[in-house]
Structure formats: C-alpha cells, structure tokens
Amino acid sequence: MYFPYFIAYMTAGFIISILVFLWALKTGQFKDQQRARFLPLYGDVESEPARTSRLNRIGAYVLFGIVCSGLLASAVFVLFVLIKSSAMNG
Amino acid sequence: MEIDTGMEQEINKAAIAFSLTSALWFALATSMGMVAAGYLIAPDFMANIGWLQFGRIRPIHVNLVLFGFVTPGLLAAAFYYVPKLGRTQLFSQKLGVYNAILWNITIAIGVVTLSAGYTQGREYAELIWPVDMLIVINFALVIVNLVMTVRSRKEPILYVSIWYALAAVVLTATTYCLGNVIWKPSSGALVGIQDAILLWFYGHNIFGLLLTPLSLGVAYYVIPKVTRNPLYSHSLSLVGFWGLLVVYTHIGTHHLLQVPVPTWLKVISIVDSVAMVIPVMVFLINIWYTVKGKVGEIHADVAGKFVFAGTIFYFFVNIQGSMMALPQVQRVTHFNNWVVGHAHLGVLAFAGMTALGGMYYVLPKISGKPLYSHFLADLQYWLVLIGSGGFTVVLTIVGLIQGNAWLNGETVYRVLPAIQIYYVLRVAIGFLILSGAYIGLYNIVRTIFFNPGAKA
Numbered sequence: 001m002y003f004p005y006f007i008a009y010m011t012a013g014f015i016i017s018i019l020v021f022l023w024a025l026k027t028g029q030f031k032d033q034q035r036a037r038f039l040p041l042y043g044d045v046e047s048e049p050a051r052t053s054r055l056n057r058i059g060a061y062v063l064f065g066i067v068c069s070g071l072l073a074s075a076v077f078v079l080f081v082l083i084k085s086s087a088m089n090g
Numbered sequence: 091m092e093i094d095t096g097m098e099q100e101i102n103k104a105a106i107a108f109s110l111t112s113a114l115w116f117a118l119a120t121s122m123g124m125v126a127a128g129y130l131i132a133p134d135f136m137a138n139i140g141w142l143q144f145g146r147i148r149p150i151h152v153n154l155v156l157f158g159f160v161t162p163g164l165l166a167a168a169f170y171y172v173p174k175l176g177r178t179q180l181f182s183q184k185l186g187v188y189n190a191i192l193w194n195i196t197i198a199i200g201v202v203t204l205s206a207g208y209t210q211g212r213e214y215a216e217l218i219w220p221v222d223m224l225i226v227i228n229f230a231l232v233i234v235n236l237v238m239t240v241r242s243r244k245e246p247i248l249y250v251s252i253w254y255a256l257a258a259v260v261l262t263a264t265t266y267c268l269g270n271v272i273w274k275p276s277s278g279a280l281v282g283i284q285d286a287i288l289l290w291f292y293g294h295n296i297f298g299l300l301l302t303p304l305s306l307g308v309a310y311y312v313i314p315k316v317t318r319n320p321l322y323s324h325s326l327s328l329v330g331f332w333g334l335l336v337v338y339t340h341i342g343t344h345h346l347l348q349v350p351v352p353t354w355l356k357v358i359s360i361v362d363s364v365a366m367v368i369p370v371m372v373f374l375i376n377i378w379y380t381v382k383g384k385v386g387e388i389h390a391d392v393a394g395k396f397v398f399a400g401t402i403f404y405f406f407v408n409i410q411g412s413m414m415a416l417p418q419v420q421r422v423t424h425f426n427n428w429v430v431g432h433a434h435l436g437v438l439a440f441a442g443m444t445a446l447g448g449m450y451y452v453l454p455k456i457s458g459k460p461l462y463s464h465f466l467a468d469l470q471y472w473l474v475l476i477g478s479g480g481f482t483v484v485l486t487i488v489g490l491i492q493g494n495a496w497l498n499g500e501t502v503y504r505v506l507p508a509i510q511i512y513y514v515l516r517v518a519i520g521f522l523i524l525s526g527a528y529i530g531l532y533n534i535v536r537t538i539f540f541n542p543g544a545k546a
Contacts (some may be wrong), residue, residue: 040249057386071484
C-alpha cells in the first residue's frame with residue numbers, strides 16, 4: 001500500500017500552500033509591488049560600476065551566438081523528428 | 091540611499107563555510123566525472139580497483155554535483171541575501187557553520203558508502219538510509235536558520251528571492267523524505283511501478299524544487315545589484331514563483347512515457363512539461379528586461395556574467411525539456427546521451443554557473459576582503475562556459491546518433507564505433523571544467539584565507 005503516503009503528502013502540500021498564500025495576502029505581500037522592485041538596491045550602492053571593455057562586449061556576443069546556434073539547432077531537430085515520424089507513420 | 095564601499099561589516103561565517111564546501115566538492119565532483127568519462131573510452135580503465143568502478147563512480151559524481159557543489163554554492167548566496175533583503179542579521183552564524191560542517195560530514199559519508207558499494211540503486215536516490223537522514227537533518231537546520239531570520243526581519247515585504255530560497259529548502263526536505271521512501275530503511279524503495287513514479291517525482295524535483303528555485307533566487311538578487319536597475323516587475327516574479335510551484339511538481343512522469351504508468355499521469359506530465367514555458371519565460375522576461383541596456387556592465391562583472399550566462403542556459407534547458415516530454419520527440423531522445431547532455435545543461439550550465447556567480451558576488455561581502463583574482467575568476471568563467479557548451483553539443487550529437495540508430499533497429503554494439511570519437515571529445519572538454527573547478531577552489535581559498543589585498 002503506497003497511496004496513503006501520496007495522499008498525505010498531497011493533502012499536506014495543498015493545505016500548507018493555501019495557508020502560506022493566505023498569510024501572504026493577509027500580511028500585504030502582494031501590495032506595494034512598486035517598492036518591492038527596489039528592495040535589492042536598498043541599503044547599499046556599489047562603489048563604482050564595473051567598467052566595460054571590448055572583451056566584455058565580445059563575451060556578450062559569444063553568449064548571443066550560443067543563443068542563436070542553440071535555437072537553430074532546436075528548430076532543425078524538431079523538424080528532423082517531425083519528418084522522421086511522418087515518414088515512419090506514412 | 092546610503093553609499094558604502096561594497097563591503098559588509100559583519101563577517102558571514104555561515105556563507106563562507108558553504109562557499110568553501112561548494113568549491114571543494116566541485117573540484118572532487120568533476121574529478122569523479124573525469125574518471126567516469128575515462129571508462130566510456132576505455133572500459134577496463136582502472137578495472138581492478140573496486141571502489142573506482144564505473145557503477146560506483148557515476149553515482150558519486152552525480153550526488154557530489156547535486157549536494158556537494160551546486161546546493162551549498164546556492165545556499166551560500168542565500169545565507170547572505172536573505173538577511174540583507176530582510177534588513178536584519180542571519181539568525182545564527184554558529185548554527186550555519188555547524189550546519190556546513192555536518193553537511194560536509196554527510197557528503198563525505200555518502201562518498202565513502204557509495205564507493206564501498208552501499209547503494210539503494212535508484213537514480214538520484216542512491217544514498218543509503220543513514221545518509222538520507224543526515225541530509226534531511228541538514229535541510230532542517232537550514233530551514234530553522236532561514237525561517238528564524240525571516241521572522242526577525244525589519245522589511246515587511248518578502249522579496250521574491252526569499253520566497254524562492256524558503257520554498258526550495260522546505261519543499262526539498264519533504265520531497266526528499268518521500269522520494270527516498272525513508273519509512274523503509276532497508277530498501278529505500280517501494281515495489282513495482284509505483285516506485286518508478288515516486289522516484290521520478292522526486293528525481294525531477296531535485297532539479298525543479300531545489301536547484302531551480304535557489305538559482306532563480308540568486309539571479310533575482312544578483313542581476314539588479316550588478317546592473318543597478320530595479321527589478322523589471324516584482325508582481326511578475328511572484329506569478330512566476332507560484333506558477334513554478336504549481337507546474338513543476340507534476341512533470342516527473344515524463345521520464346516514464348515508455349512504461350505502463352497510468353495514461354492520465356503521463357498526460358499530466360506532458361502537459362505540465364510544456365506548460366513550464368510559462369513560469370520560465372516569466373522569469374526570463376523579467377530578468378532580461380532588468381538587464382536591458384546593461385549587457386556590457388553585466389559582462390564587466392564576473393559574478394554578473396556567471397549568473398547571466400546561467401539564465402541563457404536556463405532558457406535552453408527548459409525549451410529542450412518541454413520538447414523532450416513530447417512522446418514523438420522522446421522516441422529519438424530518450425535512453426541515450428541526449429538526456430545526459432540535457433542534465434549537464436541544467437545542473438552545470440544553469441544551476442552550477444548561477445551558483446558560481448552567486449558565490450563570486452557574495453564572497454567579498456561575506457569575507458570583508460576583495461576577490462583574490464578577477465583574472466582567475468574570469469578564466470574559470472570561460473572554461474566552464476566553453477566546457478558546458480561543448481559538453482551539451484557533443485552529448486547531444488551522440489544522443490542523436492544513438493537515438494536515430496536505435497529507432498532504425500540498429501543494435502547497440504554496432505553504434506559504438508560511431509560514437510567513440512565523441513567520448514574522446516567529451517573527456518577533452520571535461521578537462522576544461524575540471525581545470526575551472528580547481529582554479530575556482532584556489533581562488534576562493536586564497537580570497538578567504540591568504541589574501542594579500544585584504545582590508546585591515
């Protein structure tokens with residue numbers, strides 16, 4: 001018999017989630033969201049912004065290249081699978 | 091706003107202890123990974139050394155990466171940002187340090203028992219019952235420290251990073267108990283198909299409810315700090331948080347589409363795997379809009395670029411994950427190296443890089459000393475970035491060769507010569523990550539203990 005554990009876990013999880021959500025509502029966690037955006041910045045500002053260089057920009061381009069090649073590879077792969085599966089079904 | 095020098099007055103010993111833990115086990119975890127990769131080129135590599143057999147080294151590598159490297163690295167950042175965002179102090183530095191010591195003892199026992207052949211034989215849940223219990227105790231101590239810190243906060247609103255950090259440790263503590271079937275110490279398993287369902291519910295949630303929320307918590311903190319921009323939308327971040335909790339918990343069964351699991355459960359896992367696009371894109375849109383116009387600044391800051399690269403890989407691992415849950419796609423991608431590539435993309439490239447970024451961000455603040463070497467940190471970034479990207483490409487190619495061959499009815503052994511060269515490439519690329527891990531360990535140890543540039 002395994003399902004009593006599953007049911008207990010799901011019930012506990014559901015009840016706790018609802019309680020936390022209600023607590024959040026009651027304590028105003030969903031209010032004043034504009035101020036919440038700034039919370040990481042309160043209290044300190046770093047001494048100097050880091051200086052950008054040509055190498056930093058190259059780093060950003062490398063990441064952009066990874067994004068493009070990854071997207072391209074994903075698109076080619078989905079196309080490959082669809083063609084393959086339609087050929088097998090047909 | 092007050093101006094400071096970027097250094098905190100209080101030395102955060104708990105965060106330091108967890109940073110050292112992460113750096114140490116990262117080096118050992120990648121070493122184990124290299125040994126395992128060696129076996130795939132030469133199966134009799136170290137064949138006479140029992141405790142270094144592939145079947146023992148592989149779970150050691152996986153458990154070390156999950157619980158030795160990534161989780162402590164992300165927790166190190168959490169021990170810094172949770173009190174900072176609550177405008178309070180960490181509840182107990184002493185508890186945090188003891189927690190880190192116990193954490194290391196637990197991991198060490200895990201390594202020794204696995205290498206001695208004591209295993210429960212379930213993927214991601216190999217550790218035996220006493221080690222399971224120690225892990226649960228460790229998470230319980232983290233929960234106590236973070237929850238008590240949050241209770242004593244002066245800031246009434248919980249920033250989204252705190253939501254993520256607390257959810258990660260609370261959910262993992264409970265999911266770990268369930269997934270490791272701790273009420274059955276001798277086997278740590280149920281019987282039959284329900285054990286597979288339970289195992290993958292747990293296995294996927296180690297990524298989805300531990301590494302992902304902790305990583306997102308770090309990104310939501312570090313990115314605004316580095317760019318000096320406020321978060322694009324805090325409301326959107328909360329939508330993403332609750333969305334992640336609702337959707338991610340149901341997707342584990344997509345590992346079991348080829349087995350006799352109830353169809354309704356498979357359908358739920360597929361639908362929710364695709365629906366993961368919603369919380370993921372909510373996070374990415376939010377973070378990338380926060381970065382907007384500051385990409386150069388992000389890449390000028392070593393912590394920022396680690397975390398930003400992590401978000402790029404998060405995009406890929408989730409797009410890939412949603413795609414891989416589709417049965418037609420899975421006919422090609424399942425049970426081969428595609429999945430291994432996917433796992434490295436998620437755990438190393440996304441969560442691992444985010445953990446490294448989080449640690450590099452907090453290290454000067456928690457130790458009160460500047461980073462020992464920005465050059466070494468930069469070098470580690472490129473080694474891990476190229477290593478992660480290269481790993482993903484190589485393993486994906488191997489996966490496609492294997493998946494396509496098997497789909498066409500080819501036998502396993504006839505495919506092996508075709509993939510040999512990729513296994514050699516995998517080891518070569520692995521050396522980059524291995525070097526990065528040891529460079530990181532050196533840099534972090536020098537920053538904390540032997541730092542000539544230390545502030546008086």
